[in-house]
Amino acid sequence: MDILSILNSLQEKQTVNQLTKSVGGQPDQVQKAVELGLPMLMQAMSRNAQTPQGAESLNKALDQHKEDPIDDVLGFLKGADINDGKKILGHVFNQKTQKVEQNLASQTGMSQNQIGNLLAQLAPVLLGALGKEKNQKGVDASGLASMLPMITGFLGSGKNSDVLGMAAKLLDADGDGDVMDDVSNMIGGFFKK
Numbered sequence: 159m160d161i162l163s164i165l166n167s168l169q170e171k172q173t174v175n176q177l178t179k180s181v182g183g184q185p186d187q188v189q190k191a192v193e194l195g196l197p198m199l200m201q202a203m204s205r206n207a208q209t210p211q212g213a214e215s216l217n218k219a220l221d222q223h224k225e226d227p228i229d230d231v232l233g234f235l236k237g238a239d240i241n242d243g244k245k246i247l248g249h250v251f252n253q254k255t256q257k258v259e260q261n262l263a264s265q266t267g268m269s270q271n272q273i274g275n276l277l278a279q280l281a282p283v284l285l286g287a288l289g290k291e292k293n294q295k296g297v298d299a300s301g302l303a304s305m306l307p308m309i310t311g312f313l314g315s316g317k318n319s320d321v322l323g324m325a326a327k328l329l330d331a332d333g334d335g336d337v338m339d340d341v342s343n344m345i346g347g348f349f350k351k
Contacts (some may be wrong), residue, residue: 161291204306217299226286243278
């Protein structure tokens with residue numbers, strides 16, 4: 159299964175129902191959280207990959223996850239390690255994790271705890287899918303800066319054309335309109351375990 163199929167499957171009814179069972183809330187709330195959460199995670203990773211240090215750290219993390227069994231997304235989610243997912247979120251968003259979760263919770267009507275648990279399940283799937291894609295295409299750390307925005311663009315295309323703008327707004331954790339200052343602190347120690 160290619161990365162776009164995996165990302166699409168995260169938004170399918172059966173997967174959304176599984177995530178709803180896992181985190182609570184209503185299916186339409188979880189659907190919206192997935193639609194916003196995936197591009198938000200991708201944008202944060204893309205921005206981190208814009209520096210050599212951030213790209214190298216992300217490259218190592220993707221290599222660690224390239225063999226994850228994500229072709230069966232539902233099965234992978236059922237066995238998701240929430241604690242590992244929360245560590246990933248901590249590396250992606252650094253000290254901004256809580257603010258990002260609060261912003262996403264306010265957009266979806268879910269609680270911050272529900273959003274945290276949802277993102278903690280999505281992050282490992284995303285890393286596994288990206289790791290697999292990177293491995294199949296033979297992309298090295300320097301190629302991540304161009305690979306990630308293309309995938310992020312797919313997430314915001316079609317019916318979700320405004321999703322990327324909203325995800326960027328959610329990433330602007332301090333509300334100053336500049337996402338880069340919020341991302342700049344995320345680069346050091348990115349995905350180090």
